[in-house]
Amino acid sequence: MRKEFLPFSPPLIGEDDIAEVVASLRSGWITTGPRVERFQEDFKEFIGAESVLALNSCTSALHVALAALDIGPGDQVISTPMTFCSSIHVIEHQGATPVLVDVEEDTLNINPARVEAAVKANREVKAILPVHLYGHPCEIDPILDIARRHGLAVIEDAAHSLPARYRGRMIGTPSPDDDVTNLVAFSFYATKNLTTGEGGMLTGPQEIIDQARVWSLHGMSRDAYKRYTAEGSWSYEVVLPGFKYNMPDLQAALGLHQLKRLPEMQRRRRQHVEHYNEAFKSIEEVQTPTEREHVESAWHIYLLRLNLEMLNIDRARFIEELRALNIGSSVHFIPVHLQPFYRDKYGYKPEDYPIAYREYMRMVSLPLSPSLTDDDVDDVVEAVTAIVERHRK
Numbered sequence: 243m244r245k246e247f248l249p250f251s252p253p254l255i256g257e258d259d260i261a262e263v264v265a266s267l268r269s270g271w272i273t274t275g276p277r278v279e280r281f282q283e284d285f286k287e288f289i290g291a292e293s294v295l296a297l298n299s300c301t302s303a304l305h306v307a308l309a310a311l312d313i314g315p316g317d318q319v320i321s322t323p324m325t326f327c328s329s330i331h332v333i334e335h336q337g338a339t340p341v342l343v344d345v346e347e348d349t350l351n352i353n354p355a356r357v358e359a360a361v362k363a364n365r366e367v368k369a370i371l372p373v374h375l376y377g378h379p380c381e382i383d384p385i386l387d388i389a390r391r392h393g394l395a396v397i398e399d400a401a402h403s404l405p406a407r408y409r410g411r412m413i414g415t416p417s418p419d420d421d422v423t424n425l426v427a428f429s430f431y432a433t434k435n436l437t438t439g440e441g442g443m444l445t446g447p448q449e450i451i452d453q454a455r456v457w458s459l460h461g462m463s464r465d466a467y468k469r470y471t472a473e474g475s476w477s478y479e480v481v482l483p484g485f486k487y488n489m490p491d492l493q494a495a496l497g498l499h500q501l502k503r504l505p506e507m508q509r510r511r512r513q514h515v516e517h518y519n520e521a522f523k524s525i526e527e528v529q530t531p532t533e534r535e536h537v538e539s540a541w542h543i544y545l546l547r548l549n550l551e552m553l554n555i556d557r558a559r560f561i562e563e564l565r566a567l568n569i570g571s572s573v574h575f576i577p578v579h580l581q582p583f584y585r586d587k588y589g590y591k592p593e594d595y596p597i598a599y600r601e602y603m604r605m606v607s608l609p610l611s612p613s614l615t616d617d618d619v620d621d622v623v624e625a626v627t628a629i630v631e632r633h634r635k
């Protein structure tokens with residue numbers, strides 16, 4: 243057994259990241275400024291996005307996306323129960339109403355056929371908010387097609403999917419369909435594939451990103467950097483009751499070098515995934531994750547599903563036993579419709595989304611990070627194998 247506890251998703255911070263943060267501190271400019279500008283430029287080029295906006299979180303990115311699209315009271319937004327609560331909170335923040343639809347069995351991503359049915363069954367749908375869960379792109383083409391036919395916007399939650407591809411297109415590049423307004427929100431939270439501690443990025447068409455920028459900083463028509471430096475002046479106009487969601491240079495400093503290291507970090511992530519897949523494929527009591535043929539997953543999370551009918555313990559006990567063997571793990575996610583706020587407000591029952599509910603009951607996210615060593619991954623494999631052997635029916 244391992245001597246030290248293995249955290250579920252340890253960040254990989256390099257000396258170049260640390261030096262850049264120190265340089266930002268010494269420069270005298272610590273809030274939104276030159277490093278954010280550079281990070282935005284580099285990110286835009288990396289993704290191939292039309293326009294980008296750096297923010298202090300993905301939640302902020304999703305929120306200003308809805309605000310910039312003028313989605314508010316009386317409007318409905320279609321999304322998935324199998325996500326982090328903040329994907330749905332932002333709909334509530336805008337006074338709009340979430341309409342949740344169930345997921346596909348293999349990827350646990352939103353099911354386009356159910357999206358189509360929900361668009362037909364509800365009168366006030368203005369947007370679809372799909373999530374690329376675990377880094378595996380959802381079926382975005384059918385969703386964009388539904389959006390085009392019904393005049394809806396598509397706001398993608400890409401918190402897990404940097405970098406990921408769908409039919410060769412990087413997630414975050416402009417929609418191939420000019421008729422659909424398409425925004426994409428990324429997260430740089432501590433556990434994500436690229437981290438700035440906290441942070442996010444919104445990509446999309448120039449015009450909407452410009453509007454989102456105004457919403458993101460007090461509704462002011464110019465940003466602080468331009469106001470207080472030689473380039474700008476003291477003057478500004480407040481045109482909207484905006485939020486305070488800008489990314490500071492201290493955070494952008496952390497992202498600049500990680501973006502350069504990202505391809506290498508992803509290669510390492512994929513090696514760990516293959517290592518897990520290889521080790522678990524012969525164990526009948528567990529199910530390994532799939533990757534559909536036409537996508538490249540960002541492999542943010544390695545989701546193991548337990549075939550509970552073959553074991554004499556439940557998922558909670560499985561996690562406890564992993565912990566006892568010094569292996570950290572997690573669950574992604576407790577479906578939103580089970581959370582008291584949403585359950586009580588909308589009267590959801592667990593079985594309203596039967597696939598999300600059933601799969602939630604048997605899922606465990608195993609440690610996955612480029613900072614893991616091959617020995618760490620071996621330790622996880624050993625622990626999972628030991629628990630299965632102990633509790634096989």
Ligand SMILES: *Cc1c(COP(=O)(O)O)cnc(C)c1O
Pocket residue numbers: 298299300301302325326328329373399401402428429430431440441442
């Ligand atoms: C992490 C996460 C978010 C929120 O990201 P923040 O940057 O922490 O706001 C949103 N959606 C999903 C699916 C996430 O995992």
